[in-house]
Amino acid sequence: xxxxxxxxxxxxxFLAAGTGLFGAAPVEKKLLLKxxxxxxxxxEPFDGDILIVGARIAKLGQDLPVTPDTEVVDLQGQWxxxxxxxxxxxxxxxxxxxxxxxxxxxxVDVLDxxxxxxxxxxxxxxxxxxxxxxxxxxxxxxxxxxxxxxLKWGASADDMIVRQAPxxxxxxxxxxxxxxNADGMGKARYPKTRMGVEASIREIFEQAKDYMxxxxxxxxxxxxxxxxxxxxxxxxxxxxxRLESVADILxxxxxxxxxxxxxxxxxxxxxxxxxxxVKLVSFEHGLEGYRIxxxxxxxxxxxxxxxxxxxxxxxxxxxxxxxxxxxxxxGVLVALNSDDAERMRRLFFDAAKAVRFGGLTELEALKTIxxxxxxxxxxxxxxxxxxxxxDADIAVFSRHPLDPYSVCQMTLVDGKVYFDRxxxxxxxxxxxxxxxxxxxAPKPKDKKD
Amino acid sequence: MTKRTLKSGLAxxxxxxxxxxAGPAGSVETLHRVWAIKDCRLVSPGGALVAKATIxxxxxxxxxxxxxxxxxxxxxxxxxxxxxxxxxxxxxxGQSLLKLPEEKFDTAKFYSGEFTDxxxxxxxxxxxxxxxxxxxxxxEKYHKAGLLAAQAIPQxxxxxxxxxxxxxxxxxxxxxxxxxxxxLGLSYSPSSFSVYPNSLMGVVALFxxxxxxxxxxxxxxxxxxxxxxxxxxxxFNGRYDALADYAAGRKPVVFLCNNQHxxxxxxxxxxxxxxxxxxCDLGSEAQFLIPELRKAKARILCTxxxxxxxxxxxxxxxxxxxxxxxxxxxxxxxxxxxxxGIPFAFSxxxxxxxxxxxxxxxxxxxxxxxxxxxxxxxxITPASFLGLDKALGTIEPGKIANLxxxxxxxxxxxxxxxxxxxxxxxxxxxxxxxxxxxxxTVNVSGRWELTIPDAGLKMNADLSQEEAxxxxxxxxxxxxxxxxxxxxxxxxxxFEMNISVGGQxxxxxxxxxxxxxxxxxxxxxGTQGSSEFTAKRNPS
Numbered sequence: 001x002x003x004x005x006x007x008x009x010x011x012x013x014f015l016a017a018g019t020g021l022f023g024a025a026p027v028e029k030k031l032l033l034k035x036x037x038x039x040x041x042x043x044e045p046f047d048g049d050i051l052i053v054g055a056r057i058a059k060l061g062q063d064l065p066v067t068p069d070t071e072v073v074d075l076q077g078q079w080x081x082x083x084x085x086x087x088x089x090x091x092x093x094x095x096x097x098x099x100x101x102x103x104x105x106x107x108v109d110v111l112d113x114x115x116x117x118x119x120x121x122x123x124x125x126x127x128x129x130x131x132x133x134x135x136x137x138x139x140x141x142x143x144x145x146x147x148x149x150x151l152k153w154g155a156s157a158d159d160m161i162v163r164q165a166p167x168x169x170x171x172x173x174x175x176x177x178x179x180x181n182a183d184g185m186g187k188a189r190y191p192k193t194r195m196g197v198e199a200s201i202r203e204i205f206e207q208a209k210d211y212m213x214x215x216x217x218x219x220x221x222x223x224x225x226x227x228x229x230x231x232x233x234x235x236x237x238x239x240x241x242r243l244e245s246v247a248d249i250l251x252x253x254x255x256x257x258x259x260x261x262x263x264x265x266x267x268x269x270x271x272x273x274x275x276x277x278v279k280l281v282s283f284e285h286g287l288e289g290y291r292i293x294x295x296x297x298x299x300x301x302x303x304x305x306x307x308x309x310x311x312x313x314x315x316x317x318x319x320x321x322x323x324x325x326x327x328x329x330x331g332v333l334v335a336l337n338s339d340d341a342e343r344m345r346r347l348f349f350d351a352a353k354a355v356r357f358g359g360l361t362e363l364e365a366l367k368t369i370x371x372x373x374x375x376x377x378x379x380x381x382x383x384x385x386x387x388x389x390x391d392a393d394i395a396v397f398s399r400h401p402l403d404p405y406s407v408c409q410m411t412l413v414d415g416k417v418y419f420d421r422x423x424x425x426x427x428x429x430x431x432x433x434x435x436x437x438x439x440x441a442p443k444p445k446d447k448k449d
Numbered sequence: 450m451t452k453r454t455l456k457s458g459l460a461x462x463x464x465x466x467x468x469x470x471a472g473p474a475g476s477v478e479t480l481h482r483v484w485a486i487k488d489c490r491l492v493s494p495g496g497a498l499v500a501k502a503t504i505x506x507x508x509x510x511x512x513x514x515x516x517x518x519x520x521x522x523x524x525x526x527x528x529x530x531x532x533x534x535x536x537x538x539x540x541x542x543g544q545s546l547l548k549l550p551e552e553k554f555d556t557a558k559f560y561s562g563e564f565t566d567x568x569x570x571x572x573x574x575x576x577x578x579x580x581x582x583x584x585x586x587x588x589e590k591y592h593k594a595g596l597l598a599a600q601a602i603p604q605x606x607x608x609x610x611x612x613x614x615x616x617x618x619x620x621x622x623x624x625x626x627x628x629x630x631x632x633l634g635l636s637y638s639p640s641s642f643s644v645y646p647n648s649l650m651g652v653v654a655l656f657x658x659x660x661x662x663x664x665x666x667x668x669x670x671x672x673x674x675x676x677x678x679x680x681x682x683x684x685f686n687g688r689y690d691a692l693a694d695y696a697a698g699r700k701p702v703v704f705l706c707n708n709q710h711x712x713x714x715x716x717x718x719x720x721x722x723x724x725x726x727x728x729c730d731l732g733s734e735a736q737f738l739i740p741e742l743r744k745a746k747a748r749i750l751c752t753x754x755x756x757x758x759x760x761x762x763x764x765x766x767x768x769x770x771x772x773x774x775x776x777x778x779x780x781x782x783x784x785x786x787x788x789x790g791i792p793f794a795f796s797x798x799x800x801x802x803x804x805x806x807x808x809x810x811x812x813x814x815x816x817x818x819x820x821x822x823x824x825x826x827x828x829i830t831p832a833s834f835l836g837l838d839k840a841l842g843t844i845e846p847g848k849i850a851n852l853x854x855x856x857x858x859x860x861x862x863x864x865x866x867x868x869x870x871x872x873x874x875x876x877x878x879x880x881x882x883x884x885x886x887x888x889x890t891v892n893v894s895g896r897w898e899l900t901i902p903d904a905g906l907k908m909n910a911d912l913s914q915e916e917a918x919x920x921x922x923x924x925x926x927x928x929x930x931x932x933x934x935x936x937x938x939x940x941x942x943x944f945e946m947n948i949s950v951g952g953q954x955x956x957x958x959x960x961x962x963x964x965x966x967x968x969x970x971x972x973x974x975g976t977q978g979s980s981e982f983t984a985k986r987n988p989s
Contacts, residue, residue, distance in 0.1 A: 094710055094760055095639065095649025102645040105654070112653040115710055117762040136650075144650055157713070189643075232679060235669065239661045241654060 028054035031415060032066060036075035036396070041082050041363065041370050042385035050080065052392040055414035059388055078409060081366060081401050082386050083130025083393030084347050087304045087373035088257075088284050088337035091120040091134055091344070092149060092160075098137035099144055103177075103189060104204050106169055106245035108144035110134055114157035120341040122153045125419035127345030128395030128408040131162070133377055138172035138259040138284075139179070141191075141200050142246070146170055146257065148377050150393070151411075153418050166378040168281070169249050172259035173197050173269060174315050194265050198272060205276050208246035211237070255281040255378065257304070261315040263288040270299050282335075282376050287319035293330035302333035302376045307350035308357070309343075324368065325358020335373035352402040362402055391415075483507045484875060485520040486852070489529025492859060493536055493844040494821065494829045504534060506850040509618075509873035513846050527854075532867055535824065535859045536844050537597025537851030540806065541750050541831035542612070542632075542703060542729055543797035546601040548582045548954075564644045566688070570606025570636075571659070574691040577601045578613040578629050583620050585956050586933065586947065591617050593878065594803035595853040595864065597871045598627065598841060600831075602634045604705065604798065607652055608659070609634030611691070612703070614835055616851060618872035625872075631835065632727065633695045636705040637714070653714065660722045663689045663696040701725040703750070705798070708758035709734035716745050727834060729796055732758035736785035748792050748834055751826065753809025754799030755779040777816075783826065784817035794831035795823075811862055820860050849873075889917055889937040891963045896987045899923070901972060903980040910984065912944075919944055942968065 031052040039045050040060065048062040051070075066072060090097045094115040099105040114134075124132065135146030148165035177197050179189055191197050214237040225231035248254055256273065260266045260283045273280040283289060286303035287310055289296060296303065308321040327334050336351055338344035351365040360368075374384025383391045392415035399406040411419040484506040491499035491514070503518040504511060520526060558564055566572065581601050591599065597617050603610035612631040619625045635656070639647045646655045669683035694700040702724050704715040712728055712735060719726040728735070728742075729750040735742060742749065755775055757764040763774035786793045797806040814823055832842030840849050850873035856865040868877040897910045912921040919935030919942060927950045935944030945958045959982065961970025966986035973979040 093650075096647060096651075099646055099648040099651040099654075101640075101643060101647040101651060105645070105651065107658070108646075108648065108650040108654045110650060112714060113650045113710075115760050117710075117760055117765070119762055119765040157710070235672070235680075238665050241658050241661070 029415070030058075030067065030070040031392075032064060032070050032072045033080065033394070033396070034064075034072055034074050036078055036080040037400070038386065039079065039081045039366060039401070040386035041366050042387050047077075050386065050392075050394070052394075052412070052415045055391060055416075057386060057388055057390050057392050060386060073410075075396060079397040079400050079406070080386070081128070081348075081395050081397065082370040082384055083395050083411065083413065084128045084369045085131045085133075085335075085373040085377070085379075085384060086124070086129055086338050086344050086347060086369075087133045087282075087335045087376050088339050089132040089134050089341075089344060090137065090339070091124065091132060091341050092116065092118040093134055096137075097135075098139040100137075100139040103140060103191075103200060104142045104242065104246075105136075105140050105144055106142045106249065107241040108136065109147075110136060110144060111147045111161065114147065114149070114161065116155065116157045116160055120344070121149075121151050122419070123341065124344045125151055125153060125411045125413075126408060126421070128348060128397065128401070128411055129344055130393040130395065130411060130413045131374075131377075131379070131383060132344070133168065133257075133373070135168065135257065136170040138170070138176040141171060141173070141177045141197050142204065142249075143170040143172060145245075145254065148379060150413050151418065152413050152416070162379060164379065164382070166255045167253070168257050168377075169245075169254035170257050170259070170284075171201070171269075173265045174259075174261055175313060176259065194262075198265070198268060201269075202272065204243075204246050205250065208243045208250055211240060211243040212247050212250075249278055250276055252277065252279045255279050257282055257284055259284040261285055261287050262318075263291040267292050267295050270295055270301060274299065282333075284337075285316070285339075287316055287323060289332065290319070290323045290326040290330075293327055293332050296327070296332045297330065300333075302335065302372070303327055304335045304337045304373070304376060306339070307336050307353045321353060321357040323358075325354050325360045325364075328354075328358075328360055328364055328368070333372055333375060334368050335376055336368045337373070348397070348401040348406065348408075349404070352404065355402055362400075365402060482509075482873065483521070483524045484527060484870070484873075485518070485524040486527045486529040486532070486534060486854065487520065489854065490533040491535075491844060492533060492824065494825045495843060501530075502534075503529075504844060504852065506852070506870055506873045509850055511844060511846055511848050511850045511852075514844055527868075529854065532854040532856060533859055534844065535595075535853050535855070536828045536842055537616075537853055537869065537871065538595045538827040539794070539831040539841065540591075540596055540599035540797045540803075541794035541834060542600050542602055543806075544601055544604050545797065545802060546581045546583065546587065546599060546615070547577060547603060549580050549603065549605075558642075562643070564640075564642055567606070568640060568642055569644045569646075570638065570640050571608045571655075571688065572603070572606055572610050573608040573633060573695075574687055575603050575610030576613065576630060577603055577611060578622070578626065581613060581615065581622050582954065583615070583617065583622050583625055584947070584954060585620060588617055588620065588876075589878075591803050592869045592871070592876050593866055594807050595855070595859065595866050595869065596803050596806075597851040597853065597869060599797075600631055600835065602632065602703070604634065604636070605638075606640075607636055607638060607646070607655060608692070609636050609705070614837075616841075616849060616872050618851075618874050627837065627840075628835065630700075632701050632703040633692070634705060635702050637707060637711050638705075653718065656718060656722070659692070660696045660724075663692045666690075667693050667697065695724070696722075698723055698725045701727055703727045703729050705729045705731060708732040708760045709737045710760060712738055713741065716741055716747065720745070729798060730782065731799055732756075732761075733779040733782035734758065734761070735791070735793075736782045739785065739789045739791065742786075742791050743789065749786060749794075750796040750798075750834075751783045751786065751793045751813070752796050752799040753780075753783075753806065753813060755782075755809065755812060756799070780812045780816035783813040783823070784819075787818055787822040787826075792830055792834075793826055794834055795826045807864075811860075814860065823860060887938045889914070889939065891937065891940050891942075893919070893937065893942055893963055893968070893986075897968070897984040898987060899982060899984040901980050901982045923948075940964070942970075 033050045049064040051059040051064050092115050094113040099108045131150050133148050136144035146168040148162040149160045152160050191200050218236050221234040225233050282302035282304050284304050286305050289303040305324055310316050310319045324334050347369045351369045354360045355365045371384035374380040383393045394412040396410040397406045398409055409421045486504040488501050491502040502516050505513040505518050600612050600614040602612035611633050614628040614631050615625040616627050637652050639652050646652050666689040673680050673682040695702050706712045727748045731752050735749050757771050757774050764771045800806040800809050829842035832838045850870050852870040854868050856867045892914055893912045894914045899908045899910045909924040917937050919937050920932050922931045930946045930948045932944045932946050940963050943960045947956050958973040961968040968984045971979045972982050
């Protein structure tokens with residue numbers, strides 16, 4: 001078994017390198033982005049070129065040599081940054097993003113319901129977004145599993161899903177799992193308090209531990225009975241996908257993304273996760289995160305937050321536009337996210353606000369929408385900055401992306417142009433002209449034979 | 450021989466019933482059980498067109514077919530020289546034969562939270578057979594469209610219920626039944642209540658858990674049966690019991706897919722759960738997944754409503770784009786599948802009645818589907834999907850005598866079906882608007898007091914006559930019912946209606962001879978027999 005895995009892995013490597021194990025090496029497309037103001041985020045900005053071979057960045061530098069098989073795009077001094085990554089989104093999910101029917105639903109999976117036809121994927125590309133973490137809603141203390149997508153508009157769900165990214169589990173604390181905002185119809189669902197929310201998580205952890213024990217006991221008995229004549233095989237425990245999912249959370253298989261606003265409940269859930277060895281990766285929104293920066297840094301918990309969106313419910317009052325910047329300055333890993341298909345198109349604008357209001361440096365601000373979310377999603381090894389060897393996920397802007405008048409001009413995912421504003425405008429104009437012509441043209445008379 | 454006698458005996462029995470129910474208009478069935486359709490054109494899938502053939506029908510089956518079939522002495526000969534015969538059409542999956550009881554939702558559930566499995570959409574025990582109603586007018590609608598067999602399935606919920614397959618030859622569903630519990634319907638339609646699951650991803654998770662539970666139930670039950678000693682038995686569970694055959698892949702399930710993403714999900718899920726499955730393509734988007742379907746050797750049911758699913762990018766781009774796609778792109782779905790060699794049959798789900806079902810198929814033909822492929826998808830392919838290709842789907846000796854005799858092109862925009870044979874029973878269509886040439890000699894317009902002495906009933910009938918056409922309403926103790934048809938010919942009148950008494954639907958057919966302000970005649974009550982009635986016109 002292990003051997004096979006190794007062979008597959010090696011084959012994968014070869015394929016990735018473009019050599020191929022059998023036959024001729026596939027010819028990879030070469031694309032040179034020339035004459036740009038380049039913001040690699042991983043290093044100092046410079047004026048120059050980026051060479052893309054296939055899906056990856058091959059080289060960055062000045063006056064890169066052009067071979068005859070290279071397609072050249074002259075950027076004429078436009079600005080280039082890594083593709084923006086939105087670490088908290090709900091786009092491309094078919095059906096309800098919340099499985100609100102039960103309290104705990106860790107077994108439901110966004111992976112099963114990706115809609116690659118969601119037009120919001122294209123809209124996101126128009127704002128330079130190349131990658132999103134699309135996830136379950138916040139109706140349950142432990143909701144469903146999320147997935148990372150590369151926004152390859154027009155491709156299938158399979159092609160968009162980033163399999164290398166660790167799987168995530170969406171949790172929620174506070175008003176939403178308490179159903180405080182439910183419309184009054186229906187039976188009250190336990191829990192109705194913050195302490196109840198945490199207790200409910202602890203309770204299902206214990207159930208899952210018990211479930212794991214039952215399976216371990218069965219496996220032991222089955223192993224002992226193996227090969228023995230007349231041995232009565234024990235009855236296996238009943239498979240329970242819900243507890244199985246919680247067991248996987250306890251085994252650290254899922255990275256936990258926990259929706260929370262208030263500092264005290266965040267601090268409390270950090271302790272709970274520590275107690276059970278659960279991999280708590282980030283708080284979602286975390287508007288009061290600036291109050292517990294020591295705890296966040298110490299426990300390596302990131303915050304995926306809004307720049308200046310608050311006061312939409314009482315638990316979201318105690319924050320300010322400086323919040324993200326304050327956390328960054330104290331060493332917390334911070335990502336600015338959208339949680340919204342519309343805001344997603346202007347995350348660069350939110351990053352600019354962190355400079356204006358919070359006093360972040362340009363680099364710090366750019367990181368909050370590129371490499372920081374990449375780290376939170378566990379995909380920083382192959383995206384999030386402009387570096388040779390990384391995926392060619394790139395956004396081109398008319399001005400510096402933190403300039404309020406900047407417009408995204410072009411977006412590339414895995415080396416392919418998925419959005420080109422000039423071409424889009426040209427196509428639109430052509431379509432409008434064709435429509436006009438069709439309306440003006442006299443109707444053809446019926447042919448008479 | 451004994452077999453045949455038994456069959457004839459049974460046939461005679463149902464005919465006895467049928468004679469009573471046959472009204473003077475619409476499709477008419479006769480006593481005879483041996484027919485020779487002489488010199489007709491023959492169209493049958495997989496076979497070459499035969500210009501002149503004779504089909505011999507005996508006791509419900511096709512006995513012989515070909516250009517030189519000897520006509521036995523006991524056969525009634527039908528001159529088929531102007532007719533084209535093709536196998537009875539099959540609706541692979543529909544629900545218009547179903548009459549599920551309407552249930553009032555108890556809003557107290559919102560507050561008590563006591564929802565049932567039914568509210569959750571989990572009703573695998575629900576059997577179409579129990580709710581199918583084969584009324585006379587329903588049969589006639591199907592017959593007129595050449596549809597002589599259909600599978601009915603409940604469509605609501607997630608585990609929607611089990612289908613039933615009928616040959617539409619009798620109002621008695623016990624006689625019409627071919628296979629009782631056919632396929633199990635599975636649908637990606639979460640409940641809208643606050644119950645689990647109420648999201649699409651929850652539905653997928655439920656499928657996984659439910660089939661795992663059934664497997665566990667079957668495993669523990671089998672284990673106890675194998676060794677009654679030393680193993681404690683599992684509790685019985687009706688739901689798991691109903692699902693056991695389907696979960697084990699012994700019977701097919703049919704996934705009702707709203708769009709291409711549902712189809713993709715189905716391919717993955719069915720492989721994961723090792724199900725024997727058929728895909729019902731409600732969104733007409735199978736065309737976008739040809740390589741995947743080919744690889745999975747999937748069987749498809751094409752629907753012909755051709756509405757763009759809301760997930761489609763074409764639907765998201767606005768009304769103009771959506772309508773354009775519904776006109777140009779979606780009707781191409783069957784043609785695309787035919788081109789790629791993906792096996793498909795037609796399903797009437799998403800259309801209102803047999804007529805609109807055929808209109809939808811016509812749209813598919815206009816969009817490029819070859820006529821012979823369309824015929825296959827309505828005959829031999831659905832028969833083979835149901836495991837009935839030896840019994841239905843072509844005109845061959847030994848098969849069930851389901852035949853359509855058309856005056857002209859069988860797949861014309863409005864095919865003129867002259868007569869059909871369902872299970873070897875002949876149904877002919879008569880004009881309900883009165884016999885030609887016989888002008889009405891009476892005018893019956895007005896209010897009549899109608900008496901049925903056997904039933905001890907006195908009712909008011911309001912009649913309105915316009916030349917040969919008759920309409921009106923009957924005021925009964927059970928409610929007021931409009932005529933569903935009526936005619937006047939000479940001094941004879943005929944009208945029919947469908948009344949509902951105590952939750953039961955009864956067809957009534959009145960025929961009478963009129964003399965001035967009185968009439969005398971018969972009323973046939975569905976399959977219950979006939980009674981005499983008289984009526985007197987109220988002086989206006």
